[in-house]
Amino acid sequence: MPVPDHELTLNGGCNCGSIRYRVDVPELAKRPYHPAKQDIQFPMIATDHCNDCRKATGSVISMWLCVPATMLSVRLRPAPTDTIKTTQDCGSYHPSMTALRENSAESLGSTLRWYVSSPQRTRTFCGHCGTNVTYAIFPLPEGDQQMFEVVLGTLDREDISELRKT
Ligand SMILES: [Zn+2]
Numbered sequence: 001m002p003v004p005d006h007e008l009t010l011n012g013g014c015n016c017g018s019i020r021y022r023v024d025v026p027e028l029a030k031r032p033y034h035p036a037k038q039d040i041q042f043p044m045i046a047t048d049h050c051n052d053c054r055k056a057t058g059s060v061i062s063m064w065l066c067v068p069a070t071m072l073s074v075r076l077r078p079a080p081t082d083t084i085k086t087t088q089d090c091g092s093y094h095p096s097m098t099a100l101r102e103n104s105a106e107s108l109g110s111t112l113r114w115y116v117s118s119p120q121r122t123r124t125f126c127g128h129c130g131t132n133v134t135y136a137i138f139p140l141p142e143g144d145q146q147m148f149e150v151v152l153g154t155l156d157r158e159d160i161s162e163l164r165k166t
Contacts, residue, residue, distance in 0.1 A: 001045055001161050003065075008162065010065070012155040014131035018111040019124075021074045021133070021150065022093055023067050032068055035144060042145075043067045045152060045163070052117050057132050063152035064135070072096035072148050076110035079128040096148055100124055100134060 005028040013020035025031070025043060034040035046064045053062045075094035099106035102114045102122065113127040124134045127164075135149040155163075 003043055003045065003163065004165065008038065010155055010159045010162070012159065013112075014126035014129050014133055014154065016080055016111075016126060016129035018077050018079060018128050019074065019126050019131070019133055020076075020084055021072060021096075022066065024071050024073070024152070026071075027163075032145060032154040041096050042147070043071065046149070046153060052121070053135070056115075056117060056123055056135070057151060059153075064149040065152050065155070066147055066149050069095075069097045069148055072150070074099040074112075075107075076112050079111045086141075096134075100136070100148065101138075 003025060005114050007027045008025050009022040010025065011020070012023075014088065023043065028041065031041040031043070034042065034044070039087055044066050045064055048062045048064060049060065054060060056062075075091055075093045076099065077091060094106045098104055100112070111126045111128040115123045115125065119125050120137055120139065122136055122138055123132060124136075125132045131152050131153055131154060134151070140146055152160075
């Protein structure tokens with residue numbers, strides 16, 4: 001399931017709709033390369049079957065969209081007052097590098113929660129519906145581009161379909 005070569009926006013979020021994200025993907029020629037593999041550009045889709053990701057996602061094989069932080073933005077809202085999914089507006093998008101950091105100002109009052117699953121490895125999830133959303137390493141080695149791995153299954157259905165077309 002490759003990412004299409006053309007410019008596109010991918011949308012997704014948690015199951016209750018309290019956490020929403022957007023990935024703004026430039027055309028292929030403008031995408032950064034993997035630092036160790038010059039035939040791979042970001043964003044890329046990866047599978048993982050390590051014990052840590054298996055437990056965190058509840059999936060024997062987890063799939064991730066590996067995204068440079070600069071392409072990812074997030075909007076957050078307080079927990080819904082009822083138990084069903086909400087279509088309420090979440091407000092404006094914030095850069096991932098600030099909004100997804102533990103106890104960020106943008107996350108105050110939202111359902112975004114953090115779990116440090118191993119040293120320097122932080123996962124985010126929704127405290128209302130329990131959906132795992134991202135994984136990130138803080139800090140990365142100096143000079144490396146900050147990345148987030150987004151749980152692929154949290155993409156909206158129409159955007160998963162967009163990936164399947166290629
Ligand atoms: Zn949620």
